Amino acid sequence: xxxxxxxxxxxxxxxxxxxxxxxxxxxxxxxxxxxxxxxxxxxxxxxxxxxxxxxxxxxxxxxxxxxxxxxxxxxxxxxxxxxxxxxxxxxxxxxxxxxxxxxxxxxxxxxxxxxxxxxxxxxxxxxxxxxxxxxxxxxxxxxxxxxxxxxxxxxxxxxxxxxxxxxxxxxxxxxxxxxxxxxxxxxxxxxxxxxxxxxxxxxxxxxxxxxxxxxxxxxxxxxxxxxxxxxxxxxxxxxxxxxxxxxxxxxxxxxxxxxxxxxxxxxxxxxxxxxxxxxxxxxxxxxxxxxxxxxxxxxxxxxxxxxxxxxxxxxxxxxxxxxxxxxxxxxxxxxxxxxxxxxx
Amino acid sequence: xxxxxxxxxxxxxxxxxxxxxxxxxxxxxxxxxxxxxxxxxxxxxxxxxxxxxxxxxxxxxxxxxxxxxxxxxxxxxxxxxxxxxxxxxxxxxxxxxxxxxxxxxxxxxxxxxxxxxxxxxxxxxxxxxxxxxxxxxxxxxxxxxxxxxxxxxxxxxxxxxxxxxxxxxxxxxxxxxxxxxxxxxxxxxxxxxxxxxxxxxxxxxxxxxxxxxxxxxxxxxxxxxxxxxxxxxxxxxxxxxxxxxxxxxxxxxxxxxxxxxxxxxxxxxxxxxxxxxxxxxxxxxxxxxxxxxxxxx
Numbered sequence: 001x002x003x004x005x006x007x008x009x010x011x012x013x014x015x016x017x018x019x020x021x022x023x024x025x026x027x028x029x030x031x032x033x034x035x036x037x038x039x040x041x042x043x044x045x046x047x048x049x050x051x052x053x054x055x056x057x058x059x060x061x062x063x064x065x066x067x068x069x070x071x072x073x074x075x076x077x078x079x080x081x082x083x084x085x086x087x088x089x090x091x092x093x094x095x096x097x098x099x100x101x102x103x104x105x106x107x108x109x110x111x112x113x114x115x116x117x118x119x120x121x122x123x124x125x126x127x128x129x130x131x132x133x134x135x136x137x138x139x140x141x142x143x144x145x146x147x148x149x150x151x152x153x154x155x156x157x158x159x160x161x162x163x164x165x166x167x168x169x170x171x172x173x174x175x176x177x178x179x180x181x182x183x184x185x186x187x188x189x190x191x192x193x194x195x196x197x198x199x200x201x202x203x204x205x206x207x208x209x210x211x212x213x214x215x216x217x218x219x220x221x222x223x224x225x226x227x228x229x230x231x232x233x234x235x236x237x238x239x240x241x242x243x244x245x246x247x248x249x250x251x252x253x254x255x256x257x258x259x260x261x262x263x264x265x266x267x268x269x270x271x272x273x274x275x276x277x278x279x280x281x282x283x284x285x286x287x288x289x290x291x292x293x294x295x296x297x298x299x300x301x302x303x304x305x306x307x308x309x310x311x312x313x314x315x316x317x318x319x320x321x322x323x324x325x326x327x328x329x330x331x332x333x334x335x336x337x338x339x340x341x342x343x344x
Numbered sequence: 345x346x347x348x349x350x351x352x353x354x355x356x357x358x359x360x361x362x363x364x365x366x367x368x369x370x371x372x373x374x375x376x377x378x379x380x381x382x383x384x385x386x387x388x389x390x391x392x393x394x395x396x397x398x399x400x401x402x403x404x405x406x407x408x409x410x411x412x413x414x415x416x417x418x419x420x421x422x423x424x425x426x427x428x429x430x431x432x433x434x435x436x437x438x439x440x441x442x443x444x445x446x447x448x449x450x451x452x453x454x455x456x457x458x459x460x461x462x463x464x465x466x467x468x469x470x471x472x473x474x475x476x477x478x479x480x481x482x483x484x485x486x487x488x489x490x491x492x493x494x495x496x497x498x499x500x501x502x503x504x505x506x507x508x509x510x511x512x513x514x515x516x517x518x519x520x521x522x523x524x525x526x527x528x529x530x531x532x533x534x535x536x537x538x539x540x541x542x543x544x545x546x547x548x549x550x551x552x553x554x555x556x557x558x559x560x561x562x563x564x565x566x567x568x569x570x571x572x573x574x575x576x577x578x579x580x581x582x583x584x585x586x587x588x589x590x591x592x593x594x595x596x597x598x599x600x601x602x603x604x605x606x607x608x609x610x611x612x613x614x615x616x617x618x619x620x621x622x623x624x625x626x627x628x629x630x631x632x633x634x635x636x637x638x639x640x641x
Contacts, residue, residue, distance in 0.1 A: 056441045122624035129381050130577070130624055132441055136383075137570050137617040148610040247566075251449055258442060301456040308450035315443040316431055 011176070018172035030168050032280060037171035038233050040272045041178045043256040044265055045225035050254075051262030051325065052186055053218040054198025055124075059116075059135035060253050062142045063223045065245035066115060067108030067230025069146065072159045072240055073097045074104035080161050087150040087157065094152055101165040105174075105231030112227025113220045120216040127201070131219075139247060146242040158241025159234075166235035174232065178225050182265045183327065185221065194218050195263070195325075248304070252279070255311055263325030270322060282306065348480040353603045354596075359487040359556065361595025362494035366549035367572035368579070368587035369501065370542030376518040376582035377538050379437070383444040384424055385546055386569015387451040390562060392417040392547025393554040394455060397466055406469045414547040420451070421543025422536055430532065448566075455562035463561040466554040473555070490552050497548065498588055501541065505584060510537055518582065567613055574616035578623050580630030589631055594619060 021033060042060055049057050073081075074097050081090050099107065119138065123131045146153040153159070185191045193214045196204035205211050234240050252275065260271030285302040314321065323331060367389055374382040396413030400406060428443045468486075476483040505511035513534045516524050525531050553568060554560050575594045579586025594616055602609050623630055 050438070054436075054438055056438045058445070122621045126624055126628040129437070129441060130620075132383075133381055133570070133573055133577075134617075134620060134624070137574070137620060140567060140570065141614050141617050144611060144614050247449075251445070254442065254445065262438070299457045300461070301453040304453040305450060305457060308446050308453060311446040312428055312443055312450065315439050315446065316428070319435065319439050 011180070014176055015173070018169060018176070021172070022168045025168075032276070034166070034168055034171050034236055036273055036276045037168065037175040038229050038236065039253070039256065039276055040175045040269055041171075041229040041232070042226055043253050043260070043268045043272050044175075044178050044182045045222045045229070046253045047257040047260070047263065047265065047268045048182060048185065048194075049218050049222040051257055051264070051268075052191060052198065053194040053215060054262075055215055055219070056129060056132045057135045057219070057222075058132055058247070058250050058254075059119075059138060059223070060226050061245045061247060061249040062135065062139040063112040063116070063226035064230035064233060064249060065139075065142045065146065065242070066112045067105070067227030068234035068240050068245070069153055069159070069230075070108035070111045070227070071104045071231030072162045072234045073152075074099040074107055075101065075163050075165070075235060076159065076161060077163075084160060085150070085154050087155050089151065090154075091151040101163075101170070101235070105228050105235075108231035108234075109224040109227035112230070113224040116220045116223035117216065120212075120219050124212050124215045124219075136247070139245070139250065143242045143245065153242070156242055158239060158244075160239045162234050162238045162240070164235055164238045166232045171232055171236065174228065178228075179265060179269060181225075186263075186265060186327070190214065190217060198263075251304070251307075255307055257321075258311060258314055259321050261321035261323040261325060264321070264323035264327055266328035267321060267323030279303065349603070352481050353599050355481075355483065355487050357596035357599035358491045358592070359552075359595070360599060361592035362491045363549045363552050363556070363568070363591075364572050364575045364594050365588040365591030366494060366497065366545045366552070367568065368576040368591045369498075369584055370546045371569075371573050372576040372579070372581055372584060372587040373514070373538050373542050375576070377514065377521075377535060378429065378433075378440075380429065380440050380444060381573065382542075383441070383569075384447040384451060385542065386565035386567075386572070387448050388417050388421050388424075388543050388565070389546040389550035389553070389568065390455065390560070390565035391420050391451065392543075392550035393466070393560045393564065394459060394562075395547075396551050397464065397554065397560055400467060406472075410551055413551055414544050417547035417550075418540050418543045421539040421546075425535060425539045430535075452562050452566070459562065461562060463559040466558045466560050468555040468558065473558075484556075486552070486555050490556070493548070493552075497545065501545070501584065504541070510534070514538055571613070571616035574620040578619050578630055580632035583630070583632040586630055586632030 021030065025033070042064065046057075046060050049055050049059075073094055076084070078095055078098065081095060085094075119134060123134050147156050149155075150157075185194075193204065193209045196207065196209055197211050197214050201211055204214075237244075256271045256275045257268055259275060260267030260269070282303050285306065286300050367385065370385050370388070371382060374380055374385065392413045394413075395416040396409045399409035399412040404412065424447050428447050429440065432440045432443060472486055472489070474485045476485065476488075503511075505514060513524070513529055514537065516527075516529070517531060517534050517538075521531055524534070549568075549572075550565070553564070571594060572591065575590035576587045577590070578593060579588065579590030597619070598612055598615055601615065602612055
C-alpha cells in the first residue's frame with residue numbers, strides 16, 4: 001500500500017517535471033534532455049535482452065534504423081516525398097503511407113518487433129553466441145538495404161523534412177512508460193524466467209520454462225521499444241540517412257548498460273544521464289587541442305577511444321557496474337532494513 | 345558466360361575465398377578453444393595491413409614490411425588475450441564478449457585517430473600488381489599467388505595441428521580445458537599459441553586483401569571479419585578444415601552471383617549474412633561440425 005503511494009507520487013512528479021521542462025527550459029537544455037530521453041528508451045530495452053535475459057545482442061542500430069525509416073515515411077507529407085526522392089520515383093506504397101504521430105511511431109516499433117521475430121528463429125534454435133554475430137551482421141544489412149532500395153528509402157541521401165512532432169512531452173512520457181513497463185517485466189513471471197535463462201539455461205529448461213519463447217519474447221519487446229526510440233529519434237532530428245545508424249550507436253548503448261549494471265533498469269537510467277552528459281562534455285577531445293604549444297589536430301574518434309578503454313576497464317575490474325543486477329529500490333531496502341542475509 | 349570468363353571468375357573466386365579462409369581459421373580456432381567470438385579478429389587483420397603500409401611508406405622493402413605487419417599483428421593478438429581475455433576466463437560469457445567488442449572498437453578508433461578515416465592507397469611492389477594475359481584471360485599475379493600461398497599456409501597449419509605436440513595440445517584444449525590443466529599442460533601458453541597462429545594468418549589475409557583491393561581504412565576489418573566468421577560457421581565452427589571450405593564457398597558465391605546477376609552487385613556484402621541465417625536454420629553445425637557444444641579441429 002505504502003509503496004503504491006510512493007510509486008504514484010514518483011510518477012506524478014516525473015510527469016510534472018516533464019511538463020515544466022517542456023514549457024520553461026531553453027532549447028539547448030531541452031535538446032540534451034531529449035537526447036537523454038531517447039537514449040534511455042533505447043538503453044532500457046537493450047538491457048532487457050542483454051542484461052536481464054543474458055543474450056548478448058548487438059542489434060540496436062538495426063532496429064532503430066527500421067523504426068526511424070518507418071516513422072519518417074509515415075510522417076512526411078506526400079508532396080514533400082515526391083520532391084525529395086531525387087534518385088528514383090518513390091514506390092506507390094511509400095506515397096500511400098500517412099499517419100499521425102502516435103500510430104507512426106507505433107508502426108516503427110511493430111515493424112522492428114516483427115523483424116526480431118524473424119531473426120529469432122535461426123538464432124535461438126542454437127546455443128552459443130550466434131545472436132551477437134547475426135545481429136551485428138543485421139545492422140550492416142539494414143544499411144545495405146537502405147542504400148540499395150532508393151524507391152523506399154531515398155538511398156544514401158536519406159530522408160529530410162521529417163515533421164518534428166517529437167517534443168520533450170512525447171519523449172519524456174514515452175521514456176517514463178518504457179521504464180515502468182521494463183520494471184514490471186523484470187518483476188513479473190516473465191522477468192524471472194528471463195533471469196533464469198540468463199543464469200542457467202539448462203536448469204531453466206528443466207524447470208519447464210520454454211526458453212526459446214522467453215528469449216524470443218525478450219528480443220521482440222526489446223526490438224519494439226528500440227523501433228519506437230528510432231521513430232522518436234527520426235522526428236527529433238528531422239533528418240535521417242543510412243550512415244547515422246552505424247555500430248557507434250550500439251556501442252554507446254552497450255557502454256550505458258554496462259556502466260549501469262547489466263540487468264538493472266534504474267542503473268541504466270542513471271548511466272544514460274552520466275554517459276550522455278560526458279559525451280557532450282568530452283566533445284573537446286575530438287577537436288583540435290593545443291598541448292605545450294603544439295596543435296594536435298582534430299581527432300574525430302578520440303572520445304570513442306576513451307570510451308572503449310573505459311568499457312574494457314569496467315569489464316575487467318568493475319563488472320557489476322553501478323547497480324549490478326539489482327534495482328535502486330532493492331538496494332535502498334537492503335540498506336535501511338539491514339537484511340544483509342538476503343543480499344547475494 | 346563463355347569459358348574464358350568462367351575461368352577468370354574461378355580464379356577470382358579462389359583468390360577471394362583464400363582470404364576469407366585465412367581469416368576464418370583464426371575465428372574458428374579461438375572459438376574452438378575459448379568458445380569466444382573474437383570480435384577483434386577482423387581488426388587484427390586491419391592492423392596487419394596498416395602496419396605493412398606503414399613500413400613500406402617508411403621505405404622498407406616489401407618482404408620486410410610484410411614480416412613487420414605480421415609481427416605487430418601477432419603482438420596485438422597476444423596482448424589482447426593477455427590483457428583483456430585472460431583475466432575473464434572464469435567470468436560469465438557475456439563479459440568476455442563485451443570485452444571483445446571493446447577491443448574491436450578500441451582498435452578501429454585508435455587507428456582512426458592515428459591514420460585518419462580516409463581510405464589510403466596501398467602500394468604493392470611491381471611484381472605483385474602485374475597483370476598477365478593468357479589468351480582472353482586477365483590474370484593479375486596476385487590472384488595466382490594468393491591461393492598458392494594460402495594452400496601452403498593451410499597445409500602448414502594442419503601439419504602443426506595434427507603432427508606436432510603443440511597441435512595435439514591445442515586439440516586437447518578444445519575438448520576440455522580443466523582436464524588439460526590436470527594433465528600438467530600449461531593451458532595459457534597453449535592459448536597464446538592459438539592467438540599467435542590466428543593473428544598471423546589474419547595479418548596475411550589482411551595484406552592479401554590490401555594488395556587485391558589497393559586501399560585500406562580503419563574499418564576494413566569489420567565487414568571482412570563478419571564474412572569470415574560466417575564462413576567459419578558455414579564450415580562448422582571449431583573445425584579448421586571446415587573454415588577453409590566455408591571460406592572458399594563464400595568467395596566463389598560472391599564472385600559468381602555477381603558475375604551471373606550483376607543487378608545483385610549492391611548486395612554482395614549481404615550474401616555472407618544470408619549464408620549464416622540459412623546455416624543456422626537448416627544445419628546449425630555447419631558442413632564439418634557435428635555438435636556445437638563440443639568441437640574438434
